Amino acid sequence: MKRLLSMFLIMAFLVFAVGCGVGVSKSEGGVAGDYEVTEDSKGIADDNLVPKTDSDFSQDKIIRNGKIDLFTDDYQNTVDKITSYVTGLDGFIQSSNDGYVDSNKLAYGSSGFMVVRVPSVKFMDSMEEIKSYGRPTDSSTNTENITGTYKDLESELKSFKIEEERLLTYLTKAEKIEDMLTIEKELTRVRTEINSRASILNNYDKLVAFSTITINLTESKSATGNIDSPFSDFGLKISSGFAASINLMLNILAGLILILIRLLPFLIIVGVALLILWFFKKKNRK
Incomplete structure (x- = not known):
């Protein structure tokens, strides 16, 4: 009887021990599982809260335009510099216009404008580079997000x-x-x-892809850069003046003759009237 009781107690102890072990394993597994899910959820939440960087806005479509008013000492040299710089950036000259004048007669020489297209990534660098080719009097930029x-x-x-x-x-x-x-x-x-x-x-x-820059160029020169002598081509000036005087006299004479011809009919009528009047006066005196 004692032997049976001992065997029963041993079996009860073993069953209890096995049950506790399984319970502990399940509990630990559940905790671990909950922890892993929490970490995953936390990771997803954190990803949603990460702020956007500049690369996220790289798809924005922005049109950039600029304008530069530039004084230069050598118009053509500056045009050549701008052309070389723009083409070196794989840009191009969209349009241009040159107005050449006699720089010896005026305080300002040649002038004109250029409309150039440069890669947008080089827009601000291009503005600064072109301004360095002369003396900028005005510059402006504008952007349009489309x-x-x-x-x-x-x-x-x-x-x-x-x-x-x-x-x-x-x-x-x-x-x-x-x-x-x-x-x-x-x-x-x-x-x-x-x-x-x-x-x-x-x-x-x-x-x-290509920003637009409009450049207004004006060539300036020093007021004392050239001395104009009043005696240069003096003989030519005298002959030209003499010829102009003769032409003026001839024009006046031709004008007087033309006036007389136009007045001739009236003069004839007046003359006949005066002749009749003189005839009647002479007859009355007799």
């Missing part, structure tokens, strides 16, 4: 392309001539809208 407009046009373009594909599908299934004509008319309209938006987007891409 990101919203650009995205709207992209969405419209995508919608029209989807509509084009749908119309092409309808066209392949159409059996009546009138249905085909109707679909082709609508297809022409949609393709016109696609080309219009694609053209605008392409132009925006160019304006964003």
Whole structure:
């Protein structure tokens, strides 16, 4: 009897020990699992709270323009420098205009303007470089963010392309001539809208990729840079003056003759009237 009681106690102890071990394992596993889930959730939350960096805004569509008014001592040399610099950046001269004058007669020499296009990433560097080629009197810059407009046009373009594909599908299934004509008319309209938006987007891409700088150039010179002698070409000036005087006298004489010819009919009438009057006076005296 004692032996059976001892065996029962031993078995009860073993069952209790095994049950406690399993409970501890489950508890530890549950805690570990909860901890791992918490860490994952925390990681996701932290990712959502990370602020955006500059690279996240790199898709913004920004058009940059600048203007520079520049005085220079050598107009053509400055034009050559600007041209060389811009082409070295893989930019280009969009338009230019030169106005050449006799720099010996005026305080300012040649003048003109240039409209250049430079890569947008080099816009501010280009402004500073070009200003260093002379004496800037005025400069300005402006930017236009067209990101919203650009995205709207992209969405419209995508919608029209989807509509084009749908119309092409309808066209392949159409059996009546009138249905085909109707679909082709609508297809022409949609393709016109696609080309219009694609053209605008392409132009925006160019304006964003290459900034525009307008440069007004004026050549200046020192007031004492040249001495003009009043006796230079003196003989030519005398002969020119003499010829001008003769021409003036001849013009006056020709004018007087022309006036007399125009007054001749009136003079004849007045002369006849005076002759008649003189005749009657002479007759009355007798």
